[in-house]
Amino acid sequence: MSSDPFFSDGGLRRGRLGTAHLVFFTVAASAPLTVLGGGVTTMYAVSGNMGAALGYVLLAAVLAVFATGYAAMSRYVANAGAFYAYIANGLGRAGGVAGSAVALAAYNAIQIGLYGLFGAIMKDFMTAKAGLTLDWWVWALLAWVFIAVLGVLRIDLNASVLAVLLVLECVAVLIFDLVAFAHPAGGSVTTGGISPGHLFGAGFGAVLAFTIASFTGFESGAIYSEEVKDPRRTVARATYIAVAFTGLFYAFSAWALTVLTGPENAQQASIDAGPGVIFGALEQYSGVVVADIANVLFITSVLAALLSFHNGVARYLFALGRENVLPRFLGSTSSRSGAPIAGSLIQSVLAVVVFLAFAMTGRDPVIDLFTWLSGSAAVGVVLLMTLTSAAVVGFFRGRGGPESAWQRAIAPALGTVLLTAVLLVLLFNFDALLAPDTAGYLKWLLPAIPVVAGVLGLIWGGVLRSSRPDTYRRIGQLDEEGLHEPGLHSAPEADRWAASHR
Template sequence: MTSDPFFADGGLRRGRLGTAHLVFFTVAASAPLTVLGGGVTTMYAVSGNIGAALGYVLIAVVLAVFATGYAAMSRYVANAGAFYAYIANGLGRAGGVAGSAVALVAYNAIQIGLYGLIGAILKDFLSAKAGIDLAWWIWALVAWAVVGLLGVLRIDLNATVLAILLVLECIVVVIFDVVSLAHPADGAITADGISPGKLFGVGFGAVLAFTIASFTGFESGAIYSEEVKDPRRTVARATYIAVAFTGLFYAFSAWALTVLTGPGNAQQATTEAGPGVVFGALDQYAGTIVADIANVLFITSVLAALLSFHNGVARYLFALGRERVLPRFLGATSSRSGAPVAGSLVQSGLAVVVFLAFAVAGRDPVIDLFTWLSGAAAVGVVLLMTLTSAAVVGFFRSRPGPETRWQRSVAPALGTVLLGAVLLVLLVNFDALLAPDTASYLKWLLPALPVAAGIVGLIWGAVLRAARPDTYARIGRVAEQGFHEPGLHPSPEPDSRVAAGRQ
């Protein structure tokens, strides 16, 4: 493979990303304009919960507790496999392989599901504005080609693209917020939409399900830990910034929507108009040009999320290929850009097969492809964060360091309990993420997918331990540059195979 000028067996390019780059990747993954236009409106329509805006603050607090231990461990663990490496170094290598399987299912699911969403909104927008009436999957193919191309280019170029798109869509959301506060229902701004008493009532479970899904991607900073300028600080800073920004920004915008419609009318308005509540208000109060720009940025918002998740999956595949957990060729990088080109191409191949299969089957790109896969992804990501929080406790249990007791054990343990509770609520209320007429078996099959993947991964980890001990010893290894503990591995299993993995 090294004879090919495009491929190399070397690592990812180091030192190309700073804190700002990681913030763009993580926030772009959750797609603020998509959250407002799709997630927030659907949350009000389904839950009927007047105080739902505070759900974003509540989940942000839970994620901040999680981020405390996650950030502390990020100073020691730099691996493009992110959660895979964290779990391997905290709960054991077989657990790490299980985590990698959950991650691959979850992040592939949300990335592929987004092709259905972008195909549908491109079809509707271009049909209305330009009279071009093509099938959704053709537009999905266009987006797929763009994402696939960017995925094999320099990571800092990707970050620049995401930064531009993210700033523009945030400006549109701010315009909506200003418009909403300037034109309140009944002429008065009310705080009912951010009243704690309103949140803990009807539809609370559905609110948590939608809000946690909106944060999917905030945790992806660790995926780029081998490419940052300062591995010990950058991931932690970016994660804290992403949690604080998205939590407050989404909560404020969700409250602004209730000001516009009136808290008591939010459910009816969003049920009848959906995203039209947002874009209709922009059209009415900010002008058609602003509304059209907002619609274009709605599309680019989804494109930015597609690119962010694509990069994440490619790096997971790279890490697993490099460590021989999956076929070795996945560890190949581009000799020109340093991008994980093999993982990128495999992810692109899987994505096109799946979304075209949905098209051939005649399934709806949003109601079926997007909602099914994004729901499964939300379960997978929360499960991953729960395991990772537990792994932080295991990692620091017998490892001395400057971290406080809060960082080493209290916050990670509390985060494990809180995330476990969120996972339970998400599973119980999973049907809230699906259309009412969705087949009943999908309400348990979809959330079972990441769980089943974890079980398969755990079995594969056990097989590797018995049949390929050298490979098993390399699982979850840490990038050596910039760290005092090269070859860092889990505390458990301190046998000769650990030493072999450090060579």
């Protein structure tokens, strides 16, 4: 394949991304304006929990504990398969294959589900503003073409597109926040929306379920670790910045909504108007033009998330193809852009087949396609982080190095316990993410998707161990030339580097 003018076996292009790029990818994946307009309003409507804003701070704290060990391990493992490589080096190679299967199920699910959300909001906006009435899947198809094209171009170009979209949507969210605090219900700002006593009350489980979904995309930094300028520092730095920004920004904006409506009225306002709580306030207090711009940015925020998840899935497929865990052709990159072209094209084909299947069967793009798949993805992401946190403990056991006991064992062990608790809460409250009339069996089937994927991955890992031992030994490792710096090592190389620096 190396002779092909479009495909190359040369690997991903290195040194193109810095800390800011990784922050953009990570935060863009969670789509701030989408979280505020869709996630926060739905969270209040479903849970009725007045203190729900603090849920973002709580989960950010859990992720910060997890990130401590994760960041320490990122100095030794740089792999486009991200959590897959971490799990393989900490819990065993078969476990790594299981983790990769969970990741592919989760990230494909959320990426494909977003096409339903995009199609629905684009349809409503164009009908209202231009009188153009087209089915949601037509708009989804146009977005799919845009994402498919960008997915095979240079990664720094993708990052630049995401940066512009992310900055603009954050500005729109800040304008809403200012409007809310300038026009509080009852004439004064209330702190009821950030009261711990309100958070740990009725609806707490549903709050955790929705806040977890808002942090989907947390792994993005590690996915691009082979393409950054300084992997020893960049991934860790970007992860901490993204967690802090996302948790505080979402919490502040969720609180702003309760200030605007009054904490006791947030649920009913969200039930009655949904995203209209946000855009109606902008139109009332900032004018129609500002509200229309915010609506456009709401649409582009979903587009930004689509692009971020598409790139993540493509790189997972690239890593698995490069190591022969999946067919080798998936490990090819574009000879022109350095993008993982085969993985990108495969993801594009899968996405269009699934969302068109939902369209042909008459399923609702939001209630069915988006909600079902994003809920399933949330379970998969938390499961993946739980396994990764446990893998950090396994990786550092018996190894020397400059890391403290807190980084090597205490924080990752605590993170594993906390994430397990979050996972259990999500599983037992999964029905909070579904419409009341949704078939009961889906409460169990949808969260089972990433779990079943993990089991199948574990079985495939066992098959590779017995039938292709050479491939099995390379799982989660890097064997490309040029990876000589600390932070760009496979696990065996990391051991040698640590030993030489004792």
